Amino acid sequence: MIRLAVVSGKGGTGKTMVAAALADISGVPQVLADCDVDAANLELLFEPRRLTTEEFRGLEAARIDPERCRNCGICADHCRFGAIVRNDAWEAEALHCEGCGVCTYVCPMGAIRMELRVCGEIYTSATDRGNLAHARLFPGSGNSGLLVTEVKKRAMNLAGGADLLLADGPPGIGCPLIATIGGMDAVLIVTEPGVSALHDLARLVTVCRRFGVRIFVAINRFDLAEDICARIEDYCRKEEIPVAGKIPFDPQVIEAVRGGRPVTRSESPATDALRALRDSLFSELGLR
Structure with missing residues (x-):
């Protein structure tokens, strides 16, 4: 081919x-x-006639577990991209997160983990x-x-x-x-x-x-x-x-x-x- x-x-x-x-x-x-x-x-x-659709998971992003977070804000202090913000609780904004993982390293409570985020969709079609x-x-x-x-x-x-x-x-x-x-x-x-x-x-x-x-x-x-x-x-x-x-x-x-x-x-x-x-x-x- x-x-x-x-x-x-x-x-x-x-x-x-x-x-x-x-x-x-x-x-x-x-x-x-x-x-x-x-x-x-x-x-x-x-x-095209759609045959299959599946999620594409690419770049990792931080996710903060609110049950384990103690609101110290250390993660926000160390995030150089400004991805961690305070709303009702501390949250990591996926669009700003660059996936560096610094927040997971500095969090004293282990409340943050990196997760693959859905970045798009992949299709197969018939034409x-x-x-x-x-x-x-x-x-x-x-x-x-x-x-x-x-x-x-x-x-x-x-x-x-x-x-x-x-x-x-x-x-x-x-x-x-x-x-x-x-x-x-x-x-x-x-x-x-x-x-x-x-x-x-x-x-x-x-x-x-x-x-x-x-x-x-x-x-x-x-x-x-x-x-x-x-x-x-x-x-x-x-x-x-x-x-x-x-x-x-x-x-x-x-x-x-x-x-x-x-x-x-x-x-x-x-x-x-x-x-x-x-x-x-x-x-x-x-x-x-």
């Missing part, structure tokens, strides 16, 4: 649009994963283009990289005899991105003709190369600034990175997203370019 992640150096490049299009026209047995757990949007384009593993990280919660890893595990469990694992990854170069590309065979970086996009593309390439994955690039809305598009192509040529496709600006993309469907379900210049991208990329990956 080929494991492919669609990623981007910055938000707003059209990464999820491209991932959804590839999933829609792949033509091979596949399993899907939405690894952009901070803003999981792939499901919006495929009308007309294969099974989908996805998740939602609750606002203010951490450990998004760990949640991405759990999503990938669910996707592998759903894979069966699939020829392709297609993951919609997060933007940027942080922990969620690293968790996404670890263990992948290839990444498709979606960029756009902008100065900041070129800068972030170079940063992302540096990170991806440390994981030994094959790197391909797709340039979305390439015709909006053809001079910068040429600079991106020059960069890819120097770095020996194949440009698998160039997608023109197309109002049909906006209409498709508004309608909650992949753009490839209607004929348009963008659809033609995405089909060419699919053929070029899959040929390089040995998929038919």
Whole structure:
């Protein structure tokens, strides 16, 4: 099975649009994963039918046992994050707690313990283009990289005899991105003709190369600034990175997203370019 992640150096490049299009026209047995757990949007384009829902427990947070607490306030004095507050009794606010455990160490009564807190939910769903593993990280919660890893595990469990694992990854170069590309065979970086996009593309390439994955690039809305598009192509040529496709600006993309469907379900210049991208990329990956 080929494991492919669609990623981007910055938000707003059209990464999820491209991932959804590839999933829609792949033509091979596949399993899907939405690894952009901070803003999981792939499901919006495929009308998934929920199969399972489970809690995700990530970062530990302090919990004060009111029966054992003697209201000395030592824990609050030592909490550098201001997470321990006095209401009717001393309480640890989960959103402010960083899980350091200092309060458990200094409490003379042993009234505080660290507990894994619910940080989100993990889902598996069925779509007309294969099974989908996805998740939602609750606002203010951490450990998004760990949640991405759990999503990938669910996707592998759903894979069966699939020829392709297609993951919609997060933007940027942080922990969620690293968790996404670890263990992948290839990444498709979606960029756009902008100065900041070129800068972030170079940063992302540096990170991806440390994981030994094959790197391909797709340039979305390439015709909006053809001079910068040429600079991106020059960069890819120097770095020996194949440009698998160039997608023109197309109002049909906006209409498709508004309608909650992949753009490839209607004929348009963008659809033609995405089909060419699919053929070029899959040929390089040995998929038919």
